[in-house]
Amino acid sequence: MTGLLEIRGARRSFATPEGGRIAALDGVDLDVGANEFVTLLGPSGCGKTTLLRSISGFEALDAGVIRLDGRDIGALPPFRRPVNTVFQSYALFGHMSVARNVGYALEVGGVARAERERAVAEALDKVGLAGFGARRPSQLSGGQRQRVALARAIIGRPRILLLDEPLSALDRNLRQQMQLELKTLQHNLGIAFVFVTHDQEEALTMSDRIVVMRAGRIEQQGSPRDIFRHPRTRFVAEFIGETNLFDVTVDRIEGEVAIGRTAEGLELRLPGAGLTVGRRATAVLRPADFRLAEAGLPVTITRSVYLGQDLNLFAAPAPGGPEIRVTARDAADAPEVGARVHLAYDAAAVHLLEGA
Amino acid sequence: MRNPLGWLLLTLFSLLFFAFIYAPLAVIIGYSFNANPINMMIWDGFTLDWYRGLFGFADRTADPNSRALYVESTDQLIAALKNSLIVAAVTTSVSTVLGTATAIALARYRFRLRGFYRGFLLLPMMMPDIVLGIGLLIFFVTLGMKLSLLTIIIGHCTFLTSYVFIIVQARIAGIDPALEEASADLGASEWVTLRKVLLPQLAPGIVGGALLAFVISMDDLVITYFIAGTDSTTLPVFIFGMIRRGVKPEINAIATLLILASVLIAALGLWLRSRKIDK
Ligand SMILES: Nc1ncnc2c1ncn2[C@@H]1O[C@H](COP(=O)(O)OP(=O)(O)O)[C@@H](O)[C@H]1O
Numbered sequence: 001m002t003g004l005l006e007i008r009g010a011r012r013s014f015a016t017p018e019g020g021r022i023a024a025l026d027g028v029d030l031d032v033g034a035n036e037f038v039t040l041l042g043p044s045g046c047g048k049t050t051l052l053r054s055i056s057g058f059e060a061l062d063a064g065v066i067r068l069d070g071r072d073i074g075a076l077p078p079f080r081r082p083v084n085t086v087f088q089s090y091a092l093f094g095h096m097s098v099a100r101n102v103g104y105a106l107e108v109g110g111v112a113r114a115e116r117e118r119a120v121a122e123a124l125d126k127v128g129l130a131g132f133g134a135r136r137p138s139q140l141s142g143g144q145r146q147r148v149a150l151a152r153a154i155i156g157r158p159r160i161l162l163l164d165e166p167l168s169a170l171d172r173n174l175r176q177q178m179q180l181e182l183k184t185l186q187h188n189l190g191i192a193f194v195f196v197t198h199d200q201e202e203a204l205t206m207s208d209r210i211v212v213m214r215a216g217r218i219e220q221q222g223s224p225r226d227i228f229r230h231p232r233t234r235f236v237a238e239f240i241g242e243t244n245l246f247d248v249t250v251d252r253i254e255g256e257v258a259i260g261r262t263a264e265g266l267e268l269r270l271p272g273a274g275l276t277v278g279r280r281a282t283a284v285l286r287p288a289d290f291r292l293a294e295a296g297l298p299v300t301i302t303r304s305v306y307l308g309q310d311l312n313l314f315a316a317p318a319p320g321g322p323e324i325r326v327t328a329r330d331a332a333d334a335p336e337v338g339a340r341v342h343l344a345y346d347a348a349a350v351h352l353l354e355g356a
Numbered sequence: 357m358r359n360p361l362g363w364l365l366l367t368l369f370s371l372l373f374f375a376f377i378y379a380p381l382a383v384i385i386g387y388s389f390n391a392n393p394i395n396m397m398i399w400d401g402f403t404l405d406w407y408r409g410l411f412g413f414a415d416r417t418a419d420p421n422s423r424a425l426y427v428e429s430t431d432q433l434i435a436a437l438k439n440s441l442i443v444a445a446v447t448t449s450v451s452t453v454l455g456t457a458t459a460i461a462l463a464r465y466r467f468r469l470r471g472f473y474r475g476f477l478l479l480p481m482m483m484p485d486i487v488l489g490i491g492l493l494i495f496f497v498t499l500g501m502k503l504s505l506l507t508i509i510i511g512h513c514t515f516l517t518s519y520v521f522i523i524v525q526a527r528i529a530g531i532d533p534a535l536e537e538a539s540a541d542l543g544a545s546e547w548v549t550l551r552k553v554l555l556p557q558l559a560p561g562i563v564g565g566a567l568l569a570f571v572i573s574m575d576d577l578v579i580t581y582f583i584a585g586t587d588s589t590t591l592p593v594f595i596f597g598m599i600r601r602g603v604k605p606e607i608n609a610i611a612t613l614l615i616l617a618s619v620l621i622a623a624l625g626l627w628l629r630s631r632k633i634d635k
């Protein structure tokens with residue numbers, strides 16, 4: 001991979017009101033390739049914004065280096081860095097027209113008026129706002145403002161576009177539409193995107209690579225499928241989508257399959273490779289990994305949540321014990337609450353957490 | 357449901373309230389057209405004489421008895437007005453620049469003793485005028501400065517800067533710092549960001565502060581009274597001097613003209629604001 005952005009050993013701490021210090025970045029190494037769509041994902045307060053602002057230059061690192069195209073940019077002020085940002089609050093200039101907002105980077109860069117107007121029209125067209133140039137930001141809807149902020153940030157053709165939770169203020173439908181559009185736009189522009197979100201679904205939909213952060217560190221990074229199917233830690237498994245975690249001890253090996261027992265006595269079939277009797281492990285099973293079947297794990301349905309096409313079922317292997325989450329199609333024969341059913345799953349599909 | 361009695365009381369109260377505020381002004385305007393030169397309180401018919409007198413058009417020989425009642429010299433009045441305008445224009449410019457710059461510095465830069473400076477800037481506003489006036493007088497005398505328009509201007513700047521500062525500061529507190537970051541992010545240096553983003557965003561506050569400074573400077577009597585030299589009388593000081601020698605009808609005319617000027621300035625301010633919003 002050709003490294004466009006290279007961050008090594010990034011550290012940044014802040015003083016807390018209580019008089020202590022909190023490490024917003026606690027030794028972060030990150031690479032972003034040209035053309036790559038990288039998503040920083042993690043709970044609120046894990047340091048995503050701080051990392052993004054270190055790249056744009058609004059936060060100075062206590063330690064570590066940031067290189068862009070091999071050049072150390074750590075000492076450059078924000079206005080000299082070839083990266084642009086889409087701010088969470090959009091930060092549009094209310095005293096300027098939409099066109100002047102979009103053309104701002106060119107205006108301060110000394111680009112001639114005619115060339116500027118052409119580029120503004122093109123940028124507005126790219127985000128689907130052709131003809132809106134004469135309006136004021138206050139005369140636009142939230143989604144339209146979002147597009148103006150986007151057009152304004154891409155007009156200068158930055159090496160990297162930074163986006164800090166840009167979709168969080170939009171309603172669900174618009175957000176999903178914008179997710180697809182952003183991805184398409186990124187593909188067409190050929191600019192690397194570093195996108196911040198705390199929404200795992202958004203991260204899965206858009207990213208080439210997801211970087212899961214936790215308390216100022218990178219917990220795991222990889223492709224969306226990799227992160228979803230092969231979480232390395234409990235934190236990642238629980239943060240990315242709904243999941244069932246079972247702490248088991250391997251009871252016996254039956255050919256390809258290992259049988260693990262939970263503390264409650266539940267028996268689970270696991271992929272046997274590398275497991276020995278007595279080993280402890282944590283098994284990850286997504287709700288969609290289970291099927292309702294004639295034979296398998298006997299359970300009682302305790303709750304059923306209607307989601308439209310699907311049902312979220314909660315199934316208890318033993319009365320009053322821990323529940324298993326299962327996704328099932330909503331059909332005429334879907335089990336009612338109280339029904340006794342069997343859950344089947346593919347032992348090879350069970351993922352084991354490392355070092356559990 | 358609306359309570360009719362409550363509604364009536366509220367209406368009555370509102371009317372009384374406005375009457376209370378505007379009655380003195382109405383009285384002044386009314387009497388400025390009263391022909392009775394001796395007792396202003398007795399209506400003696402309509403006249404424009406007092407206005408003519410102000411502008412030097414009155415035929416002072418016509419009635420020798422009332423001669424002493426007229427403004428002694430229209431030239432003095434005009435000179436005082438001119439002084440007031442010069443002082444107000446210069447102090448407004450200086451204190452608007454200083455107040456705005458200070459508000460920006462305190463809101464956007466971190467340095468030692470920030471809180472101390474903030475409090476220090478508000479002090480001149482809290483200080484009784486009489487104290488400020490005496491203090492300034494002693495200060496100028498100590499320095500050996502001759503009382504003149506310059507001393508008035510310096511004196512006015514000391515407290516008007518605080519007024520502008522307060523108003524601009526209130527405006528700056530409502531501006532999203534992300535705007536300036538966005539500007540820097542898009543390649544603008546600090547200076548360009550100030551010019552193209554921060555100052556335009558602050559414009560309503562700056563204009564408001566400047567108008568207020570202008571009006572207060574034009575209007576100030578107590579402080580100016582201490583630090584005005586004999587040849588640098590401002591309009592309020594001049595009027596005060598006239599009143600000490602008896603309330604004369606021309607004063608009503610002057611007051612009426614001042615009311616008119618204030619209304620025009622206020623209207624100008626409102627018009628500027630509405631134009632900003634429309635655009
Ligand atoms: N300017 C700041 N001053 C003090 N603490 C800060 C500042 N910026 C961030 N922090 C702290 O650093 C941590 C990481 O913040 P942030 O990067 O904004 O997280 P995220 O964007 O992932 O929600 C948080 O605990 C936050 O309170």
Ligand SMILES: [Mg+2]
Pocket residue numbers: 048049050
């Ligand atoms: Mg954040």
